[in-house]
Each structure stands twice: as structure tokens, then as C-alpha cells.
Amino acid sequence: MPEAGVDIIRLDGAEKHFGAATVDIIRLDGAEKHFGAVRALAGVDFHVGAGECVGLVGHNGAGKSTLMHMVAGTLVPDSGRIAVRGGIEDNYSVPRAQQLGIRCVFQELSLCPNLSVAENTRINHPALRGFGWRRKAADLIAAKLDEIFPGHSISAADIASDLSIGRRQMVEVARAFTVTQDPLELVILDEPTSSLDAHTAGQLLAFVRRFVAGGKSCILISHVLGEVLGNADRIVVMRDGKVVASDAAKAFDRDRLVTTMGGAAAREKIAAEIATQKPETGPLRVRARPARQQDGNELVAHAGEIIGLAGLAGHGQTDLLLAIFAAAARTKTGIEVTAPVALVAGDRQSDGIFPQWSIAQNIGIRSLARLRNGLLISPRREAELADFWQKKIGIRTPDMNSNIFSLSGGNQQKALFARALGSDAKIVLMDDPMRGVDIGTKLEVYDLVREEAGRGRTFLWYTTETEELDNCHHVYVFKNGRIVAKLGRDELTEEKIIQSSFGDAA
């Protein structure tokens, strides 16, 4: 294993944790990043010292992944400075990061499914070439797999797509730690244990400790707070694109971590309004059990209720909404739906909008039966519907007949809400529809949702933004495709939601 040219300063005890005297492997000052109108990073200062394992935690969309993409060179900050080992990097990129010994294991698997384990190793090592490279690549990855995951039973000749998701993750982790010509200084592990079982996860974390003890560095991102508390030297907490805390791991415990992540600031509550509005229980609208639910928990929604679906992103909320949507058209076991359903898609570009159509046509598509005049669609009724909702929901455009893309993102989303609310649907499913929408639009839509609920409509609202749950009468928290908690209006706090969705037990 070739060492880097620079001396590695070994310190121990508290000094090491604060990185004051150590050489920083990487330092970002004032890193900012915008994606369109969304500010993903708002001037973040971040550094990793040699021989340090930094734990990085934060809620969905807190900016962790964006920050890590910058460290790995896959994203360039809009403003701010990146320095590696004290030297300012003006043209930081992936190849540069690799030269400097910075690697990243990305959250989404990045193996080529059509290639073998050895061939996938070759992709990360330009030096593996020439005569006998296959043998070298196979030996390299096999040795590293043996070192990190003894007893792994993966062959270097296995094709990646033949491996289970857990084994693919093992290969990917092992690959990040293989060394050829470039040095290895810092490895970013983004949710490295998400697909591993407890045994292999333990093997990996033990290896990380050995790696760090050898003077190298590591950034560990995990939603399993116990892993971070138990293995990081220092913990950095992010929220809303900012670093809100950075302290020695010993200074944190589970509760302090959860509180810091969630933000203790009291928000203005719509609670009062919701509480007074709380209807006497109307007729049952939806009763649904997630496909992977094993206990008796189920989602129940009545007329006039706004039900929140919370938890970490991708833990089965969207699946359940889609299952309910399908059940409205065709009977499905385990799901009971008693009224027409409309869905407001989260990814409006791919699932919501008809790009070639006008705003009015995009709104009318869910209500064609009512807009019909004989066999044809009546342009007059279509225009009436569109005008009504333009006024009601405030779509800002001079002409509802212009193309939907003439609208800003927030107004496009309003048009999709108008499509659902203008229909005969009594149940409206919302698949995190407010992602990337400005706050003004959000508040307008929240008002509308509450107003429509007051008229007896039922809303099932999946959201990754905890503030939005304030609008809900009660909230189901999801984890691994199952409902793990049901919280009433009065017990609804961010800490509680995080507590349930991060439960280490599972």
C-alpha cells in the first residue's frame, strides 16, 4: 500500500477529535450550491482531519449528499473554496480527487451490472491494464473482500447482476478501499450498511475503525444513529443546507443528536386551526395495509381528514399511495377504498405533466367525463373549469391556453393540484408534491388543502418535510415498508417522528 508523500501526523486523545493541530485532508469553506430555486447548501464549512472518522447526520434533504458530492468532486460548488491538505484546489474534479486519494461509495449502487466483480474493480483503477490485468484485478478485490468481510463467498468472476443487493454493496465498499497507483486518504461511506445484515455491517464498521487507526480518514453517513455514535470521532449535524453542530462524538448522545437534527425552534403551528376543525369522524374512505406489514397496523382515513405519511424517503410511503390508487380501480386484498381517487404526483416532470399540452388541458384531463359534449370535449367547459381554478388557486398566467411549461415550477404544481381538486375525487393522494416549491406557493396550497378537507375531502399526504405534517390530523410513520407508528395531532413532534423512523431496532 503506497503511502502519500506527506507525513501523516498521528495524534491521539482529544486533540485529534478537534482537528486543530492535524493536517486537514479536505476543507471546504463557505460552500454553496443551488439547484434552480432550491438552495441545497448555504455556505457550509466542513473539514476532515487525518486519522479521523467524521459522522455526518441530518434529515432528508439536509444537504449531506450534496456536500459529499463536492468532496468527491462530482459536483462543483457555486461559490466557496475547497482545499486538500492545505492546498487550494481551483479545478477540483473526480480524477483530481482520485489522485489525491479521496474516494466515495455512493448511496445508489454504482456497479455495472453487466460486468464481473473484477471488471468492476478495473473501472476504478486506470492502472489495471496491460498484460495480466484480469488476474491482478481479481486478486486485488478478492484480497480486500477477505480483509473486510471474512467468509464473504463472493468470487471475483461473479457477474454483478447475479449478486444480491447486499453482496453488491460489499463489493462496492471493498472496491473503494483497493489501492493501485493513487494513494488512499479518505473514503466517504454514504449509508454503507443500508443493505447489509447486522453481521456484515459489524465487519465493515470494525474495518473502518482499523482503517482510521492506521491514520487514514473516513466520512460515515448513516441513518442508524447508533452506528454513527459508536464509530465516529466527531459528528457533524446538518439541517436545511447548513452545518448546525460539529462536536466530538462523546459530546453527543442519541437524544441530543435527534434534537439537533430536528431543530428545537418552535414553529408557528396551524395546530389550533386543525384542532378546532377536527371533524366528528365522517364515513370511512380508506383502509389500507402496506404489503410488507406483518403486525396489525393499518392506515385508516375518514372523510374530511388529512392524513400524513412520514418517515425517511423511500420507506414504502409512495408504494402504499400507488397501491391505494390502483385499488380504487380494481379490488385489491388488504386495501379498501370507498370513493374516487386522484393522485398528485411528486415528480411532476415525469409523472404529472403532459408537456405538449396547455395549462387548461392539463387541468381538465382528470375530469373529461364532465367536460364532454356528446363525443367531443367542450372547449367552453374546459375553459370554465380552468378559469375557476386559476382564480381559486392563483395560477399566475395571462392565458390558460398557453403551454404548461410557460409556468414557473410552483405554478405547474398548482395546476396539478387544480387537476386533482377540480375532479370528482373524494380522496386525494399526494406523493410529496411540494418538493422544490417556493414557500409562498406552499402556504397557499396548505390553505386550500385544509379548506377542501373541511368540505369533506380526504387527503393522504406523503411528505419529506416535517413542517408539512403540521397540517395533518394524524400521521403514520413508515420504516422499511411498514407502518411503525401512528401519531395523533397532539403527540406530533419532529423528535417523535425522527425517533420512530430512526428506530435502530429493526
Added chain:
Amino acid sequence: MRPEMTAASVESGPKSSSERSALARARLLRGLLPAMSLVLVLLAIAWLNPRAISYFGFSLMLNLAIPIALATIAQMFVIAGNELDLSIGTFVGFVGCVTATWLKEAPLVGVLILLGSIGVYALLGALIHLRNLPSIVVTLGMSFVWQGLAILILPKPGGKAPDWLLSLMAFKPPFVPFPIIAALLIAAVVHFGLMRTSYGVILRGSGGNAAALSRAGWSLLKTKIVLFALTGLFGVLSGMALIGITTSADANIGNGYTLLSIAGVILGGGEFVGGRVSPIGAVIGALTLALAASPLLTFMHIPPDWQVAANGAILIIVLAARVLISRKER
């Protein structure tokens, strides 16, 4: 585009090694499928007309298989990068016309034109990558360009192949017929280049998971250019081989090759997306199509009008068998 990845992410428990060896068996079976279909066609021919299974018979039957195999390899390179070339047929025709005219009369100009056309292919690859265009549309457009150029060069059938090319294609080695040697050579060279070399891995990886490749610091622009240039190169070889056999050219001579080459790649175990291709399979697929098309039908006393339909039938049967094997994998 990673359909398997998402499908597999649902499953939870790690696959046991016995399950994985079952997967490897199914993969082997699927890999043998092209060879088995070739053997089946050969058996049918042997049964219908035993005399065809001879040095002379094979030389005759497989005559046109060389240009088809080369065109299939050309198509395979673009398919390895998740693209499709709908212009390979008319490109082969264009190369044929250049070979029968310029290459014979003014060899230097002919060589320059052919090298330039490979350069055009490389540029198409760059264009498709940089502008994120669908290759089907771009190459469909190019197919008319090549056709038009071919007609400009050779308005009516004619021309003559260069003598060295004629003698090369008429080469009669002892014991083993030339087309078989040529097929083995093509398969071996391309297999080594694409499946065994370290850069071949990068080329296939660009079809498997382009995002992962660019994150590892590889240029996707370069892989696309290389894949398209290789398609151009093998298209040129195909056109020249074709003229070496037919001795004269016609602007429409290669038109059937577009679909034939796609069918050959798929028949040989390739898939349209995901970087899963097999050079050996592609050559076998091309041989199967070449044999099944005319010799088999002639021996069965079926008129040549049914040639295309027969190719289609073979394709459907083999793909159906592959689906059955794949289903067992699950």
C-alpha cells in the same frame, strides 16, 4: 438504466452460493443457445442434403456470411453502448460503391474516403453524446445520406472490385473453408478486444452503468466515439468483403443488412440495453441467419421470397427459448 438493480433491490436476503451457481448455469445455457441454433440449422441441412456438408458446400453456403458477420459485429459495438445503428445497411452499400469504383481506380482517394467515413461515424457518436440525441433518429437520417452518396457514386449497378480484394476473398485454404476461418478470426479478434482487454471493459461498462463510469472519471464522450468509430470500421470491412464476393456493386446492395445485423446481435445473445453483448455469439448469429436464409430454404424447396420470413421465424423461436431460460432463472 438499471432494470435489474431496481428489481433486485426488493429482495432482501443474500443469495446463497448454490443459487448463484444456478444462475451461472442458466447464463451458460443462454450463452450456448446461439451455438445450439446454429447446430440445429446445420443438422437440418445435413438431413435434407448430406452432400452440402463438405468443403465445397460450406464455401458456397457461407459465402455471404462474412460480410453479414462483419456488419453484425459493427452493429454490436453500438448496441454495447445502448445505441442502435439504422444506417449500417446503406453504409455497407456506400462502402461497396466506393470499393468498386474509387478504390480500384484511385486507391489513395478510395482509402481516404473510407477513412473519412469512419471519421463521420466517430463524429456521429460525439454528436449523439453531446446533444443527447436518440441514435435511432440520427442514424435513420444518416441512412438516407449514405444511400444518396452511394447512388451519386454509382447511379446504376456496375464497377469492379480491386483485384487484390477479389483474390483475397477467393482464397481457398486447405481442409477448412475460408468463410469458417474468417468467421473464427473475426470472432476471436473482437472477443479479445472487447471482452478481454482493459479498455473493452470500459466500453461495455458505458452500456451497463454510464453514471458509475463517469463518476470513476472516465469520459463517456470518448467511449461513445470509440464505439461508433469501431462500428464504422467494421461497416467498411463488411462493404469491402461484400464487393470482394459479388465482384461488382449496386447502391442498394447492403440495404437488407440493417435488420440482419440487429437480428444477428440479438440472436447471438446480445440485449438492446445494458451493455450485454457477445462477439462470438454475434458471429454465430450471423452464420445462422446466413445459413437459414438461403441454403436451408433452397433445400426445403421453399422459394427465396420467404427468406425474410424465415429469418423472422428463427429470431422469434430463439428469443422465445431465451425467455424460457431466463424465466427459470427467477
